[in-house]
Amino acid sequence: MTARKTSRKKASKKKKTARKKAARKKAARKKVARKRGLTFAGARKIALALPGVEEGTSYGTPAFKLRKKLLARMWEDGDTIVLSCDPDDRDLLLDVRSETFFVTDHYHGYPYILARLSGLTHETLAERLEAAWWRHANQREREAFEADG
Numbered sequence: 001m002t003a004r005k006t007s008r009k010k011a012s013k014k015k016k017t018a019r020k021k022a023a024r025k026k027a028a029r030k031k032v033a034r035k036r037g038l039t040f041a042g043a044r045k046i047a048l049a050l051p052g053v054e055e056g057t058s059y060g061t062p063a064f065k066l067r068k069k070l071l072a073r074m075w076e077d078g079d080t081i082v083l084s085c086d087p088d089d090r091d092l093l094l095d096v097r098s099e100t101f102f103v104t105d106h107y108h109g110y111p112y113i114l115a116r117l118s119g120l121t122h123e124t125l126a127e128r129l130e131a132a133w134w135r136h137a138n139q140r141e142r143e144a145f146e147a148d149g
Helices: 003-036 040-048 087-096 122-136 138-146
Strands: 054-059 061-068 071-074 080-084 112-118
Touching: 040 054, 040 061, 040 071, 040 122, 054 071, 054 122, 061 122, 071 122, 080 122
Parallel strands: none
Antiparallel strands: 054 061, 061 071, 071 080, 080 112
16 A cells, blocks of 8 residues: 555544544533523423413424414424514513524514523523413413412
């Protein structure tokens, strides 16, 4: 085998090793992020605890709705949830917690905000989902919720 072929094999082997190492690091970061934040199963428990909320789909992803009105849905990346949100609250969240909450160009002009599940706490998501529920609930549902509360 010539020296040229040997050096190519070594370079190829180094690239493969580097790619494997990068993939392991990425997987470890995801695992750590999941431990710090919520999973979709946790989000499901919070959402379905609200009165009248049903699980369905929206754009091919799991979603939570109140009388067919979207409260939240999973985003395609698997770590982000799309939440119905008052525009004033959205602006505040984007200013204060930009590491967790964000908006893409697609959602500008719409009352939704995106949140990374890995950056959310149980309390924050419960608060956001309850606020979304209040936005879409009718007076009778609100009164019943307050009576139970």
